[in-house]
Amino acid sequence: MASSQTQTHRYFIALLLLSAAFPPSSSSDDAKFAKSLIQFKQSLTNAAALDGWLEPAGASARLCSRNTPLWSGCICLNGSFVGLRLVGMGLGGAIDAEALAELPLYTFSVARNNFTGPMPDLGRLTRLRSLYLSDNGFRGEIRGDAFAGMRSVRKVVLAGNYFSGDIPASLVELPRLVDLRLQDNMFGGRLLEFRQANLTGNFSNNRLRGSIPAALSGLNATSFYG
Template structure:
């Protein structure tokens, strides 16, 4: 019959890990998981942005360096022109004054889970407005000074409760101003110099600081919730 020492040698006891060792192991695992997730997200972002670029009629030379490096972001630094980054993720696109044309492919941007701001101001986009609801987490949307036209569906911004700033001035939008612009966090709304008709919806966001619907074809009284706005906001309407 084996002695106690022989039994111990035959069946060694596993050493117990201290809390410090366990915490260190968990930290290493979390770091590896986060790094893998970040690499995957960056690869997805690259694919998404290159697909978006392919939908534009004249992306080059403005976006010529897209795809020149493996990732659009290195931490908070952007490797691709017009891309805004935060912690290695694509946070926004600032594609202004680039003479861009073609279709804005919303579907290609859906994989960018951290996308919060888009600016396409001062370009030559035309036609009906894309369905921004597919990017429901947007906080700001800048479309001023393009050639967008046609009516905007009344529910075009329904459910986009994070929107703070919307600029759609100096386009060719027609029809009624959509009532779904009543985001609870809305701070700035600029719709001047379009062809909107009908009445001004009762946009009652308590946070609204800037409103401009001037130089449209609106009619009827100014809603009570908007009487605090500068009178010039309604001139020529």
């Protein structure tokens, strides 16, 4: 019983700390973020799912009502806009990285859409903790320093695309990375010598060769199939 009470106490403390980290944003902040979201939307094609994103009148825009998004695809916490989850919306076109850089994004997901071309330059999203670009048509090599500015990232999911070339070296330098999903691409070369403790991942169905680094030797064999 004492152990259960202790766990409950810790859970509520964690909730309080998390809420304190995201104080409710003001209407002027939301109006500014709304303009950036609309700029981002303008670079997209087949964006009917985002028809509710409308230019705010003055400073009247609100993106969140506590934890409930008022704009489709927004993620809200304690009244603050903290991310975008635009999954399976049929979106295409380009990803306007400059518009995204003006937003306080902790999570960005465009998984299961119709994006093509090279990976967008998201290095300015320095608050980002989770990135999901999986199951699109992204292709080509990723710059070695593509993740250099994203040192808060904990999860990177690039699975199910057509990325090729070497795995970006800057992933090794991300101190908080704990989950990396690169399966079902065309990455080549050798696996990097990842140093992050407790890193999990999936590298299967690529064109990788050579030995498995010691830091990844604890992963299930299915993480390296294909």
